[in-house]
Amino acid sequence: MLVVMQEGATEAQIQAVIDRLVALGFAVHRSTGVVHTILGGIGPAAHFDPTEFAVMEGVKEAHRIMSPYKLASRHFRPEGTRVRLGELEIGGPAVVVMAGPCSVESREQVMAAAERVARAGARVLRGGAFKPRTSPHSFQGLGEEGLRYLREAADRYGLLAVSEVMDSSQIPLVAAYADILQVGARNMQNYALLRELGAQNKPVLLKRGLSATVEEWLLAAEYVMNEGNYHVILCERGIRTFETYTRNTVDISAIPVVKKLSHLPILADPSHGTGRRDMVLPVARAAVAAGADGLLIEVHPEPDRALSDGAQSLRPDQFEELMGQLRMIAPAVGRTL
């Protein structure tokens, strides 16, 4: 913690800041400059809001100088984390593609999708059974029936399965069917849910919140890890900006930034990231070129009939085209597919 006092700050004001730093457990270091007194708080990073100092009397500026996450930081495991599920490794040399429909709509639909994505080279089948929909009047998912179909389709085609958990009460049910538990962007700061997932022994795929900084995202991962579950996979899925042509704006540099700051694997979801089928291929290629450990891609046997997110779902032939392109890009960045 670093606090810069205003010109002419009184000794009493300086002392009040020192007292507060000491109360938070910092060793305090005082530098008296020609114009400004600067107080440095050194020690184990306490948990506090730096603004608390910024609004104290006589204070000019206050900065937190240490990142507030520990378990999720690169320093904690410099070699990087590989999440292993049987033979599959996420965060290793191979780029892992997870694909499938946004929602499980019927047994036929998820079977058809699974067959095509498996044949094209996907390793994990995605499909939602509980859907967070902006409007209460929209299709909300098939629930357990959907999970059953997802599991059956994954098993038949040799895939693993990932599905979203929207509420802590749904964890046992989803965990009974899926291999990876997904946290959606809208729930990235649902701390009750994160904590419960930290007590599970299944990997958690944690999507970035729509307006979350990378630091807040890593703190959300820290919530899960803090309960003992270190198998967290991050997923960049676009942030909200003023640009409306695409539904969200994929923050492509978040991929190398996360690689630098954290040891956790990171995927990209160009389907939600762009919201438009016609933008999925170029952005998927870009994500792999930027160093992503994998992709999450929506594929629907008949996107024009999809009950949710049809606009961003690829047709199976488009997915095959994408996989063909990725087979060119991955080796160019030293990865396999």
Added chain:
Amino acid sequence: MLVVMQEGATEAQIQAVIDRLVALGFAVHRSTGVVHTILGGIGPAAHFDPTEFAVMEGVKEAHRIMSPYKLASRHFRPEGTRVRLGELEIGGPAVVVMAGPCSVESREQVMAAAERVARAGARVLRGGAFKPRTSPHSFQGLGEEGLRYLREAADRYGLLAVSEVMDSSQIPLVAAYADILQVGARNMQNYALLRELGAQNKPVLLKRGLSATVEEWLLAAEYVMNEGNYHVILCERGIRTFETYTRNTVDISAIPVVKKLSHLPILADPSHGTGRRDMVLPVARAAVAAGADGLLIEVHPEPDRALSDGAQSLRPDQFEELMGQLRMIAPAVGRTL
């Protein structure tokens, strides 16, 4: 729904769009211009994503032309909603001030806060028992013990009580103690929670999500109302922008915009909106001048010792100063306090 075809779109492409509109239940209206064919879909607003059309072959642009919320729209109840709790009315002529600590930290603390805010003119006591904290290492709230203190303090000083529900599993507990159930910004799109709250008979205070448009916010209200609970109170608490001097950016025009689009009462929370004690007073005055039906203000007997959000909490004497200022502003906009 309105779809503009590209120049030179083929008859087959046009027909495909017409078929999809019909499948969604629209009556389709076709206008052939010199350059572009325009297809209008008229009828009961179906629930769909307009981008679905934007990515179809031969389509230039697609626009949804009807707002997707109904129960929350001004048209549903043009005279406006007044939420009544005993003698208190939210959305009536009086500006209602809700105040108290961010978190309930101890019986003494909440009692001291309640005494001071009641004396200064607040009508509702706020205080969190479960705290959504960005870091898992921060204080997480007292749970039921905190709710008990909150209730006791409210009762002793003739106040109502509002407290946040973070997860649907907490509803029965919080509802046993609080008069108003608050949904935090991070949970604005936690649909499982919203639906459960729709089945309660207590008013819901719904904060705007950090990156939610007004339309998405009204759709979140629609989730609650759709289950039968029409007592929804909205609360503008700042959105995320590139400006970092304040923690969030209070969207002051959201107040008159909500008044125009919806019949629901709207409050403002300048404490979270600015994140800085020294900005709470001017922004609170501004919110009332813009037409807010009330305010949510953090007050702590000793902000410098607060376990959460101390930087944005007013001292009791500052809260009294604020109430004095509001007594000048409210009549200037035809309201009482």
Added chain:
Amino acid sequence: MLVVMQEGATEAQIQAVIDRLVALGFAVHRSTGVVHTILGGIGPAAHFDPTEFAVMEGVKEAHRIMSPYKLASRHFRPEGTRVRLGELEIGGPAVVVMAGPCSVESREQVMAAAERVARAGARVLRGGAFKPRTSPHSFQGLGEEGLRYLREAADRYGLLAVSEVMDSSQIPLVAAYADILQVGARNMQNYALLRELGAQNKPVLLKRGLSATVEEWLLAAEYVMNEGNYHVILCERGIRTFETYTRNTVDISAIPVVKKLSHLPILADPSHGTGRRDMVLPVARAAVAAGADGLLIEVHPEPDRALSDGAQSLRPDQFEELMGQLRMIAPAVGRTL
């Protein structure tokens, strides 16, 4: 400047940072903690990019600890600046309203507008002769002819005149007719223009850029002041965010933030800030309640026929209603109108 070294940073890496700090003119202060070495650079604020340190080998984090503007800072003139133009004082106890059409379209139009806004209590007449338009196919302004009409109308009705300068080549012309030279949001970082304006002896009305932080805005003011012209008036006119119902998002807390950080007067422009006539009144009231020193309001005798920005222009009767409301609000915050 404060640089936090990574755990295990080498002595050579630390020395490289020290050398760079010294080269920039800092006195360097080194603190060796249990885990991290922290280097503080103290001295006259040099001009540099803190990221330069952030990307050096062995560096964990780097923070600039001193604001980079001096002349615009509150500390430079703690009592605040009052810009005087004859009897008019901007930044004094009176709230100053500047009003008139977006563009000068004809002699009749600006005369009609001037008469009505003067009668209602405005003190300055606004009107653009050169218009920055998003499309090259839109009306671009009357040029010198427009300036002549503006001056004539202002003189006839006892008003001062403000008009926008879009390029440094236009300064002599606009300065020949207007009392205040306006810099539009799109030109806030047009440094060639700012520098030229710094050499003028007329006040400069500097609008905030669409995506400028308060710090960048004050640095733009510093450009003007650095050339010797200290008569800078700031104007908050909305920033770009994800919300699209209003054209921009008025950052209401920027008003008290500027008051705290700077001595310069600050106005608000709710016409551009909201882009919608139906939102101008509540946001104008809010700005005055938040402490604005004045307002910039678009008024057109016949908004439905305006050649630019008709959607956000008030009719004269609406402007009169606004002035009536401001006469209630201003005294409530200790101001006159």
Added chain:
Amino acid sequence: MLVVMQEGATEAQIQAVIDRLVALGFAVHRSTGVVHTILGGIGPAAHFDPTEFAVMEGVKEAHRIMSPYKLASRHFRPEGTRVRLGELEIGGPAVVVMAGPCSVESREQVMAAAERVARAGARVLRGGAFKPRTSPHSFQGLGEEGLRYLREAADRYGLLAVSEVMDSSQIPLVAAYADILQVGARNMQNYALLRELGAQNKPVLLKRGLSATVEEWLLAAEYVMNEGNYHVILCERGIRTFETYTRNTVDISAIPVVKKLSHLPILADPSHGTGRRDMVLPVARAAVAAGADGLLIEVHPEPDRALSDGAQSLRPDQFEELMGQLRMIAPAVGRTL
């Protein structure tokens, strides 16, 4: 133009909207639905603000249905534009790399940079002679002397030269030395400058504004093209968002979006886009993978001594590494380098 009337809109209100549409030159088409009347305006896209309709009495919603740019639209030249400069072609099969220092600081510096970037495969030398700096106290560029060095270095190493024009008065000077005239992000809506550049016969490199939508950016290109200069090269350089770890957020999907909407070539500038040397390589790879026609890269012989933007400048050896990586990526997307 499409206007949806409110339920219960009066015939007079409907007629007023029709009259305004007719006045703007639209053929009006009226659809009377069960609930809403919808008015469609068809015809040559007039230039107007759709909000003008949104604020009329009785109107519920208003949408512009035709994009406001023409010359910049893909439809205008479906095969795409190739900007040719001697043997160099921008927008053709080869990815064109432009590299060099942010500012020309000395003859030695630009010579050293030119030698290294030419040898590594760059085709165009970049270097600023006039620098837009956020602070007036920072280095502002060498002016004509810098342009002379740039030209000399480019000629010696067989490169073309690109340099920024900050003000229309600088055009003759910069055009006398550089082959491509660059418009910086801060000037993207400096219409006086754009118009002057439209009268030149040299290609214009137009950077995207920090908070400009793709539509606004294409409209800025339209300004240049409208004067007769069709040689416009677009450059994505990051937009402003809430994320602060990188200086800006590269909008990677803007590359395929521009390719779809426009015929103009598009480059990416990962140096300004990320503001951090350690993020330039992955983002540069991503841009090429997404379909960019070229890159703009800052390279400095000694970044730690750079007078501007050192933090984002590559060392020559890092640039060579980048070119090596691009030689792998480009063929994977069917391009040469």
